[in-house]
Amino acid sequence: MSQSTAGASSGKPKARPKYLDLRQLSMDQPIPAVVSIMHRISGAALFLFLPFLLCMLEREAFIAATAASLGVIAKLLLLALLFAYVYHFCAGIRFLLLDKHIGVEREAARLSAKIVLGASVVLTLLIGVKVW
Amino acid sequence: MVKRNVVGAHYGLRDWIAQRATAVYMVLYSVIFVLVSLAIPSEHLSLRAVLTAPCMRFLTLLFFLTLCYHAWIGVRDIFMDYVKPLGLRLALHVAAILVLIGYAAWAAKILLLLGA
Numbered sequence: 001m002s003q004s005t006a007g008a009s010s011g012k013p014k015a016r017p018k019y020l021d022l023r024q025l026s027m028d029q030p031i032p033a034v035v036s037i038m039h040r041i042s043g044a045a046l047f048l049f050l051p052f053l054l055c056m057l058e059r060e061a062f063i064a065a066t067a068a069s070l071g072v073i074a075k076l077l078l079l080a081l082l083f084a085y086v087y088h089f090c091a092g093i094r095f096l097l098l099d100k101h102i103g104v105e106r107e108a109a110r111l112s113a114k115i116v117l118g119a120s121v122v123l124t125l126l127i128g129v130k131v132w
Numbered sequence: 133m134v135k136r137n138v139v140g141a142h143y144g145l146r147d148w149i150a151q152r153a154t155a156v157y158m159v160l161y162s163v164i165f166v167l168v169s170l171a172i173p174s175e176h177l178s179l180r181a182v183l184t185a186p187c188m189r190f191l192t193l194l195f196f197l198t199l200c201y202h203a204w205i206g207v208r209d210i211f212m213d214y215v216k217p218l219g220l221r222l223a224l225h226v227a228a229i230l231v232l233i234g235y236a237a238w239a240a241k242i243l244l245l246l247g248a
């Protein structure tokens with residue numbers, strides 16, 4: 001990133017960047033950064049779709065309608081939210097461990113970031129197959 | 133005296149701890165939920181069966197309460213990072229609290245009326 005070289009050896013300090021330019025968030029970010037922003041996005045998505053999830057809970061609990069009887073769009077939405085939860089869960093555990101200073105070295109952090117991505121895909125598929 | 137402009141998320145130790153404590157409970161609950169689902173024979177397995185298993189109604193209610201608390205801290209952090217105009221930010225904070233209280237009550241209603 002070009003802005004991070006400020007004040008290294010050249011005499012005058014450069015103006016410090018005031019905000020994170022979202023255009024710099026392209027896909028060539030390091031994996032831990034991707035895991036981090038996806039954690040935020042998944043948390044926001046879960047919050048926004050909480051009413052939908054409560055509707056689903058109400059429907060299953062009272063009419064005893066199963067997830068298998070949903071329409072295609074509702075199924076896809078539920079699957080996406082399942083992934084959001086499983087992902088937020090896995091990445092959340094990783095952050096909790098990092099907070100306890102477990103796995104903070106660069107290599108370990110990269111590895112655990114990959115594990116989070118892989119595990120959440122696998123777990124989502126497993127649960128998805130079990131439910132439908 | 134240095135005048136510091138402390139802005140942005142992630143301040144407040146109490147909230148930081150609360151967000152982690154609620155996260156730990158939600159992890160535990162998720163594991164318990166899966167274990168209970170696996171313990172129920174598949175011909176009887178349904179969401180309803182899991183939620184009416186012993187203790188599960190209480191644990192689930194606790195899950196939704198911690199979820200709402202956790203989500204409140206989380207969305208507040210997000211608003212603090214991206215929404216700069218103070219009035220709008222305040223309005224969003226209030227709206228988030230209100231809907232989350234509503235969701236908690238809604239979840240409680242579903243669980244209480246679930247019938248054994």
Ligand code: HEM
Nearest residue numbers: 040043044046047089092093095155158159203206207209
């Ligand atoms: C097993 C369940 C969960 C775990 C382990 C978990 C874990 C965490 C952790 C550790 C954080 C702090 C991250 C940080 O400060 O960088 C966090 C943030 C957050 N969580 Fe969760 N969470 C869970 C469930 C949920 C649910 C169900 C929702 C939504 C309804 C949610 C919404 C959020 C939001 C919006 C944030 C703020 C994200 C940010 O500041 O980047 N979480 N979660």
